[in-house]
Each structure stands twice: as C-alpha cells, then as structure tokens.
Amino acid sequence: MTDMADTARHKGSLLVQDARTVKRNRAEARFKMYGIAAITIGMLMLAILLVTIIGRGAGAFQQTFITLDVPLLEDKLDKNGNRDLADIKKVSTFGYAPLMRTAFEEKVAAIGIETKLSGKDMANLLSKDAAATLRDFVLSDPSQIGQTVSFTFLAQSRVDGYLKDRVDRDNIANDKNISAEQLDLVDALIEAGSIEKKFNLSFITGADASDARPEAAGMGVSMIGSFFMMLVVLALALPIGVAASIYLEEFAPKNWITDIIEVNISNLAAVPSIVFGILGLAVFINYMHLPNSAPLVGGLVLTLMTLPTIIISTRASLKSVPPSIRDAALGVGASKMQSVFHHVLPLAAPGILTGTIIGLAQALGETAPLLLIGMVGFIASNPPDSIAEGLMSPNSAMPAQIYEWAKRADPAFYERAWGGIIILLVFLITMNAIAVLLRRRFERRW
Amino acid sequence: MKDNTNAENAVSTNTVKIAARDVQVYYGDNHAIKDVNVDIEDKTVTAFIGPSGCGKSTFLRCINRMNDTIDVCRVQGDIRIDGEDIYDRAVDPVQLRAKVGMVFQKPNPFPKSIYDNVAYGPRIHGLARNKAELDEIVESALRRGAIWNEVKDRLNAPGTGLSGGQQQRLCIARAVATEPEVLLMDEPCSALDPIATAQVEELIDELRQNYSVVIVTHSMQQAARVSQKTAFFHLGNLVEFGETDKIFTAPEDERTESYITGRIG
Numbered sequence: 151m152t153d154m155a156d157t158a159r160h161k162g163s164l165l166v167q168d169a170r171t172v173k174r175n176r177a178e179a180r181f182k183m184y185g186i187a188a189i190t191i192g193m194l195m196l197a198i199l200l201v202t203i204i205g206r207g208a209g210a211f212q213q214t215f216i217t218l219d220v221p222l223l224e225d226k227l228d229k230n231g232n233r234d235l236a237d238i239k240k241v242s243t244f245g246y247a248p249l250m251r252t253a254f255e256e257k258v259a260a261i262g263i264e265t266k267l268s269g270k271d272m273a274n275l276l277s278k279d280a281a282a283t284l285r286d287f288v289l290s291d292p293s294q295i296g297q298t299v300s301f302t303f304l305a306q307s308r309v310d311g312y313l314k315d316r317v318d319r320d321n322i323a324n325d326k327n328i329s330a331e332q333l334d335l336v337d338a339l340i341e342a343g344s345i346e347k348k349f350n351l352s353f354i355t356g357a358d359a360s361d362a363r364p365e366a367a368g369m370g371v372s373m374i375g376s377f378f379m380m381l382v383v384l385a386l387a388l389p390i391g392v393a394a395s396i397y398l399e400e401f402a403p404k405n406w407i408t409d410i411i412e413v414n415i416s417n418l419a420a421v422p423s424i425v426f427g428i429l430g431l432a433v434f435i436n437y438m439h440l441p442n443s444a445p446l447v448g449g450l451v452l453t454l455m456t457l458p459t460i461i462i463s464t465r466a467s468l469k470s471v472p473p474s475i476r477d478a479a480l481g482v483g484a485s486k487m488q489s490v491f492h493h494v495l496p497l498a499a500p501g502i503l504t505g506t507i508i509g510l511a512q513a514l515g516e517t518a519p520l521l522l523i524g525m526v527g528f529i530a531s532n533p534p535d536s537i538a539e540g541l542m543s544p545n546s547a548m549p550a551q552i553y554e555w556a557k558r559a560d561p562a563f564y565e566r567a568w569g570g571i572i573i574l575l576v577f578l579i580t581m582n583a584i585a586v587l588l589r590r591r592f593e594r595r596w
Numbered sequence: 597m598k599d600n601t602n603a604e605n606a607v608s609t610n611t612v613k614i615a616a617r618d619v620q621v622y623y624g625d626n627h628a629i630k631d632v633n634v635d636i637e638d639k640t641v642t643a644f645i646g647p648s649g650c651g652k653s654t655f656l657r658c659i660n661r662m663n664d665t666i667d668v669c670r671v672q673g674d675i676r677i678d679g680e681d682i683y684d685r686a687v688d689p690v691q692l693r694a695k696v697g698m699v700f701q702k703p704n705p706f707p708k709s710i711y712d713n714v715a716y717g718p719r720i721h722g723l724a725r726n727k728a729e730l731d732e733i734v735e736s737a738l739r740r741g742a743i744w745n746e747v748k749d750r751l752n753a754p755g756t757g758l759s760g761g762q763q764q765r766l767c768i769a770r771a772v773a774t775e776p777e778v779l780l781m782d783e784p785c786s787a788l789d790p791i792a793t794a795q796v797e798e799l800i801d802e803l804r805q806n807y808s809v810v811i812v813t814h815s816m817q818q819a820a821r822v823s824q825k826t827a828f829f830h831l832g833n834l835v836e837f838g839e840t841d842k843i844f845t846a847p848e849d850e851r852t853e854s855y856i857t858g859r860i861g
Contacts, residue, residue, distance in 0.1 A: 404667055474704035478767070480662065482717035482774055483694030492716070493706055 203571055210569025213350035213365060214305040214313045216276060216339070220253040221298040222288060233292045243281040250276060250284070263338045267331050275332060277304035279359070279366040305345060307364045307562035309336055313347050316561060353569060357530050358551065364562035367555070369570050371529045375445050375545030376514055379525075382449020382541070383456050383513050388506055390453075391460030398461075399468040400490050419458035426455045427519025435523060443527040443544035448520055452513040459512060463505020467498040500592035507585040511578050517549040526550045548574045613638040613778060613808040614659060619673035621654050621663065628654050630832045632673075636825070638777075641800060641809045643823035643840065645816060647855065650829040652812045656780050659810065660696035661689040677778065694721055696778040697771035702787050703763035705755030705770070710747050713755040713766055714738060717774035733773055740806075741769025742799045761792020765799060772803070779803060781811040785818065797822050816856060820844050828852045 162168050167175070224231060226248060228238055251269030258265060258272065265272075280303040288295065304310075308328035311317035313336075322328050339345040356368025402408045430451030434440045440447050471494045479489030520526065527544035546554070548570065555567035614636040621629035629651045636642050644652035654663065661682065663669045675682050682692050694717070705713050714734045717723075724730035734751075738744040743765040747758070755766050764784055771779060781800070785793040800822045803809055813819050819826050820840060827837040828849075836843060836852045847853045 472704075474700060474702055475706065476665075477662070477698075477700055478704040478706060478770075479716075480665065480693060481660070481698035481700065482720075482770060483690055484716075484720055485690045488720055492720075497707065 203568060203575070206565065207568030207570075207572040209314050210353055210566045210572075211350060212314075212347045213353065214310040214345060214347050215302045216305050216309075217300065217302050217344050217346075218250070218253045218257060218276075219298050219300045220249055220284060221256075222295045223249060223252075224296045227288060227295050228292070233295065235289070235292060238289060238292055238295075241285070243285050246281040246284050246288075247273065250280060257344065258335070261338070261342045261344070263335065263342075265331065265335050265338075267335060271329075271332060272335065274327075275305060275309050275336065277306045277365045278363045279304050302348075304363075304365045307560060309345070310365050311562060312336060313340075313345070314565075316565070353566070354573065358528055358546065358554070359530055360528075361558060361560065361563075364558075364560050364566060367563070367566055369548060369551060369573050371531075372546040372548050372551035373573075375448070375525065375527075375529075375550075376547045378445035378541055378545065379449040379452055379547060380510055380514060382446060383452045383510060384506075386450070386453040387456045387460050387509065391457050391506075392464050392502060394457075395461045395464035395468060396490060396495070399465050400494065401486065415458050415461050419462060422518075423455055423516050424518040424522065426451050427522030429454065430519060431522045441542055441544070443524040443546075444542050445525070445545050445547075446541040447523050448525045448547060449541075451519045451523060452516060455516065455519065456509040456513045459509035460502075460506055463508070464498070464502045467501025467505065468494060470501065471497045500588055504585040504589045507581050507588070511581040511585075514581070515549055515574060515578055517547075517553055520547050520550045521553070526554055528554075548577070611638050612636070613677065614810075615674075615676045615679075616655075616658075617674040617676075619655065619658060619671065619675060621651070621658060621672075622670045623666070624668040628832055629658070632834045634827060634834060634837055636778075636808060636810060638808045639804055639806070640825055641804050641811060641823040642825040642827065643819035644810065644812045644827050644829060645814075645819050645855075646829035646835075648814075651832040652827075652829040653782050655829070655834075656782055656810060656812050659778065659780055660693045660698055662693075662698065664689055694774050695776055696780060697774060697776035699764070699767050699771050699779065699781040699784045701783040703760055703767050705758070705763050705766050707754060707756050709752045710738075710755045710758070710766060711751040714770050714773045717770060721774055723775065737769045737773035738766075740772050740803070741765045742795065742802070743769055759792070761788050761795055764788060764792065764796055768796070768799060768803075772807075776807065778808045778810065781809065783812050783814060786814060793818070816844070828855060830855070 226245060227241055228234075230237055250273040254272040254275075255269045280301075283303060284301065287299070287301075305313075306327070308317050308322075308325065309332075312328075312333060317325075317328065319330060319333060322330065322333070336345060352366070352370075353368045354373075355370040356366065357371040358368070359366035398408060398411065430447060434447045434450055435442060440450075475493050475497065476489050479493045480486075484492065525545070525547050527546045529545060552567050552570040552574065555563040555570060558564075612635045614634075616632055616634045616636075619629055619632040620627065632655055644656060646652050657663045658671050658675060659677075659682075661671075663671060671683060677692075677696070681687070706716065708716075711734055714737050715724075715730055718730060718733045724733055735744065735748075738747060743762055746762060747753075747766075755763065758766060764787075768779075768781075768784070784800075785796050788796065797818065800809060800811065804824075811819075811822065823840045825838065826840040826843040828835045828843065828847075828851075830851050836847060836849045838848075843852060844856060847856060
C-alpha cells in the first residue's frame with residue numbers, strides 16, 4: 151500500500167508543476183508582493199514627506215530685501231556734532247525712523263514712481279528690524295554720519311509673503327499691515343530692481359525674533375543651545391554608558407540582580423521621553439535648583455534619555471567581539487582588565503561610536519522633555535552674546551525652536567518652522583551618515 | 597590507579613611537572629570530570645585523547661585555570677605545578693597563565709601586527725627593558741614558533757592576514773614569548789590542512805626540548821606521532837594513562853582498545 155502511494159506521488163512529469171507546487175509558488179509570489187507593496191508605500195510616504203518639508207521650508211532660506219540709500223543726517227543722529235559715542239547712543243531706533251522715510255521718499259522720486267503713500271507708509275514696507283540694523287551700523291562706525299550709505303534691509307513679512315505668493319491682493323482687505331497701494335509700490339520697486347529675494351544667511355545663524363518681525367527670526371541661537379546640550383550629553387552619557395556596559399558585560403556576575411538590571415535598562419530605553427522631562431524638572435530644577443531653560447539641565451535630561459541607548463549598543467558591540475580574542479589575551483597572562491581595555495574595547499569601538507552618534511542624533515531631535523524644563527527660551531540677541539553665556543543661561547534648542555514657531559499665529563513663522571525642520575534634518579542625516587561611514591570604515595572581519 | 601603507577605615506573609628520567617589528584621569538575625549540576633589523577637612530566641609531550649565531550653579539553657583548561665572565566669564551572673581536587681597548588685587562594689590566575697601558556701583550537705591572533713601579537717605578552721609582564729630587548733624576545737619567539745623566516749620581512753603586517761597554519765604558529769610563538777614552563781594546546785591542528793598540521797607537529801616535537809607540552813587531540817594518529825605519553829578520557833574519567841606506544845599497541849582497558857580500534861567514539 152505504501153508502495154502504491156509512493157508511485158502515485160511521483161507519477162507526474164518534472165516539466166509539469168503539480169498542484170502543490172503551483173500553490174506553494176503562488177503563496178511565495180504573493181508574500182513577495184506584499185513586501186514590495188509595503189516598501190513602495192513606505193518610500194512613497196518618505197518622498198511625500200521630503201517633498202512637503204522641502205517645498206514648504208525652502209522658502210525660509212530666502213528672504214526679501216529692499217535696497218535703500220540712507221542719508222545719515224547729522225542733525226538727527228549727532229546733534230552736538232562731536233561724534234561722541236555716548237551721545238549717539240542716546241538716539242533710539244525711533245530716532246532713525248525719519249531717516250528711513252526720507253530715504254524711501256527720495257528713492258521713489260528718483261525712480262519716478264507715482265504713489266499717494268506717505269513716507270511713513272512707504273517705510274512700513276521695511277522690517278521693524280531695519281531701524282535697529284541702521285543704528286547698529288552707525289554705532290559701530292560713527293564716522294559715517296553725514297554720508298549717504300547704501301543698505302540692504304529686510305522687507306517686512308507681508309512683502310516677503312507677497313513675493314513668495316503667500317500674500318495676495320484678494321485677502322489683504324482686513325490686513326492692517328499691508329494695503330493695495332503698498333503692494334503697487336512693491337511691484338514698481340521690484341521692476342526697478344530695488345526689491346529682490348536673496349539667500350538669507352541670518353536664518354541659519356541668527357537669533358529668534360518677536361512676533362512682530364518674523365522676517366528676522368533665525369535658528370542660530372537654538373543651534374548653539376542644542377550644541378551645548380550635545381556637549382553635556384557626550385561628556386556624561388558616553389563615559390558613564392561605556393563604563394556601565396563594560397562592567398555589566400565583562401565583569402559583573404550573571405545572576406538575578408544583573409538580570410533585573412538588564413531588563414530595566416531595556417525598559418528605560420522604551421520610556422516616553424516626556425517622563426524623563428518631568429523627572430528632570432523634579433530633580434534638577436525643583437530639587438537641585440539648577441536654572442530653568444539652561445542647556446546644562448537640558449543636557450542632563452537628555453543624558454538620562456540617551457544612556458540606555460548607548461548602554462544597549464555598547465553591550466551589543468562588546469558581545470560581538472569573538473570570545474577567542476578574550477581567551478587569547480587571558481592565555482598569555484593578561485588580566486581581565488587588560489584583556490578588555492587592550493583588546494576587546496578597541497575592537498568594539500566602532501560599534502560603540504555608532505551607537506553613541508545615533509543616541510546623540512536621537513537626543514538632538516527630542517522636544518518633549520525640553521518643554522517641561524523650559525528649554526524654549528526666547529533669545530533675541532545674536533551670537534556671540536549667546537555663546538558667551540554658555541551652559542547655565544537660558545537658551546532654546548532646535549526642535550523646541552521649531553515647536554515655538556509652529557505655535558505662532560503669523561504664517562511667516564510657519565514657513566520658518568518648516569525651514570527649521572530642514573536644518574534639523576540635515577544635522578540628523580549628517581550624524582547618521584557619519585555613523586554608517588564609521589561602521590563601514592572600521593568594521594573588522596574575523 | 598594502577599595505570600598511574602605503571603606510567604611512573606616507565607619514565608624515570610623526567611621529573612613530574614604537573615600533578616593532579618582527585619580532580620572533579622562540575623558545570624552546574626553536570627559532573628564533567630571525575631576523579632582524575634595524572635602526573636605530567638617535564639620536557640615531554642602528553643596527549644589527551646578521547647571521544648567528543650569526554651572532558652579532555654575541560655581538564656586541560658583546569659591546568660591554567662581558564663575555567664575560572666566560566667561562571668557555572670567549579671573545580672575540586674588538587675592540581676600542583678612544581679609542587680604548588682594552583683587552586684590555592686593565594687594564586688593569581690594571571691600569574692599562573694604567564695607560566696602555563698595556551699594555544700587554542702582556532703588560531704586566534706590579535707587583530708594587530710605580527711610583531712605586536714608576539715610582543716604583547718612580554719610587554720604586559722615587563723619582560724623587556726627596552727625596544728632592543730623586546731625585538732630580541734619577539735625574534736626568538738618567532739624562531740621557536742618556526743615562523744620567523746616566513747614573517748621576518750613583514751612584522752608590521754596584520755597577524756590576521758596570515759594563512760591558518762601560519763596563524764597557529766604565530767599563536768604558538770605568542771605563547772612561548774612569555775617564557776612559560778608548560779604549554780597547553782587544545783586541538784591546535786583541528787582547523788588546519790595536512791601540510792600546516794605537519795609543520796605544527798614538527799614544531800611541537802621541537803618545543804619538547806624546553807617545555808612540558810600537553811596537547812588535546814581528536815586525531816589518534818597525531819597523538820601517536822607527537823606524544824610520548826597518552827591519556828585516554830572517556831565520559832569524564834581518565835581511563836588509561838601511559839607510554840604512547842603502549843596505549844596504542846597494548847592497551848590495558850578494553851574501552852581504550854575499543855576507542856583506538858574505532859568501535860566507540
């Protein structure tokens with residue numbers, strides 16, 4: 151009977167697939183298709199995400215500028231005529247406003263544009279930052295008073311929005327920041343070449359700005375805040391994490407206590423970051439009385455968050471060093487510590503480095519814990535002021551700055567939030583690329 | 597045991613280097629080595645043979661306390677080298693391992709230069725006062741490892757770039773560089789081709805001039821070729837120990853005979 155069954159099974163030709171084979175092959179083909187479909191959807195989403203981010207954020211790197219020849223009138227800026235810096239400082243930015251008006255009126259007259267606008271309305275096309283820019287220039291070089299100097303000022307955000315198609319003539323009826331006449335003037339000035347869109351470096355290097363002048367806001371200061379936090383994280387999390395991993399992996403006895411520690415480290419890696427934020431608030435600020443909004447506190451909180459990542463990746467790379475290397479070192483009479491530090495650690499270093507960089511990248515993009523410890527400081531003073539203030543003074547961080555901008559009402563900030571995301575992504579991608587390169591470069595084959 | 601007395605009678609010229617008495621090894625609840633008594637002589641090659649899992653490697657690793665690195669492993673009994681109990685509380689295994697070198701089954705050079713591979717032991721034990729002395733130690737170790745002529749022009753090349761047989765001889769050179777008195781070899785030829793095996797076996801024969809060599813091997817031919825004494829392990833017991841010639845030609849225990857003739861193992 152078994153013989154008969156066997157012959158029945160092998161009866162068909164090999165050139166013709168039997169029903170079972172056909173079914174199996176179909177199942178396999180179906181499974182492959184599911185996989186390809188999943189990956190395609192993923193890639194599509196990624197593409198949409200990138201296109202959206204770049205499409206909306208790229209505008210933030212360009213800004214509208216107005217070129218003006220400003221006469222630095224002596225009777226307005228230095229009434230005594232002695233170029234005494236103390237006297238010149240007494241003139242506030244309001245004192246510079248008439249200069250702008252005059253400059254604008256002269257400009258319009260020179261080009262020959264017909265407009266009913268007053269000088270004040272014309273000057274409103276400039277950013278509220280323009281007077282401050284002018285004042286800074288005069289204070290830095292008082293000898294220029296009496297001359298006529300050509301400036302490139304930021305245009306106010308509505309003008310910028312008009313050039314970027316964010317503001318159009320149909321929906322400005324209720325907008326008290328801009329009128330149709332002003333837009334006519336803008337059109338005329340564009341034609342004359344006095345208004346143009348240019349790359350705006352100060353978006354990358356500058357400080358945040360108040361709600362009234364989104365055109366002046368930049369990521370620079372929050373980048374410094376993030377940089378300080380990363381320094382703290384690197385200085386604390388790397389040595390503590392690596393030391394803890396080496397002890398746990400190489401020295402600690404394997405018993406229920408170390409098992410519990412291991413489980414808890416894995417659990418910590420999965421704890422929501424906002425929990426670390428509230429822990430930081432309770433311990434570092436309320437109990438230890440460290441200052442609010444300081445990069446030091448942010449760094450400490452992010453250290454707590456990054457430690458499990460570093461410990462897990464370090465232990466994995468220590469584990470991947472073949473035991474034969476440890477045997478070899480012990481075999482020639484090296485102590486445990488010598489075998490670890492002379493042989494195991496150097497071999498695990500690329501993996502440790504990769505894990506650390508990925509941990510840092512994760513910390514760099516973390517927002518929630520920073521909100522709880524107030525790392526959303528509004529810093530409007532430009533570097534190097536904010537650099538000098540260092541670890542203990544209030545600052546912001548890149549993701550927190552993006553969050554702040556996204557919250558604000560003016561759509562001009564919305565664009566800057568997207569632009570900030572581009573900068574943050576560039577950092578993250580760079581860090582991850584470095585991690586991948588290091589791994590490729592130093593990966594060892596046994 | 598009767599076998600032991602026979603062995604002691606048979607060799608009178610060499611002194612006993614390693615003396616093991618009632619050695620028991622446990623892996624957790626598993627009794628891996630049972631009541632092993634053996635005397636290993638100086639300037640002799642002693643081979644441990646036996647089927648897989650018989651405990652020969654485990655016993656070998658007791659001699660330089662490499663088993664200490666395994667958490668669940670417990671060793672009882674008495675192992676003496678030159679009359680000193682190596683499991684005494686006062687003994688630091690690190691010092692012991694400088695005296696008892698080891699060569700492993702798989703060639704395991706450090707992923708460093710050939711020079712650094714050999715120089716590592718002398719460096720950490722402070723055997724050289726300066727670079728010239730270290731160079732000398734490295735050269736003599738590589739010569740004793742019978743690999744000097746092949747690598748003398750590329751001492752800075754990575755040790756992992758050598759062929760399997762060369763790597764194993766490099767590992768032997770590394771082991772002898774620390775001036776050990778005993779060399780333990782755990783199946784040193786199992787990962788090598790026949791030509792490399794022949795070279796290593798020749799080397800083992802030369803090493804006998806200076807060291808007490810203990811070699812674990814799966815190959816009975818190899819045991820017959822290189823060793824003067826042979827110990828046969830079976831299921832954690834030392835079944836028979838004696839002159840190699842005698843073990844292979846006229847074994848006393850029937851288990852030994854079965855193994856040698858291929859009926860067990």
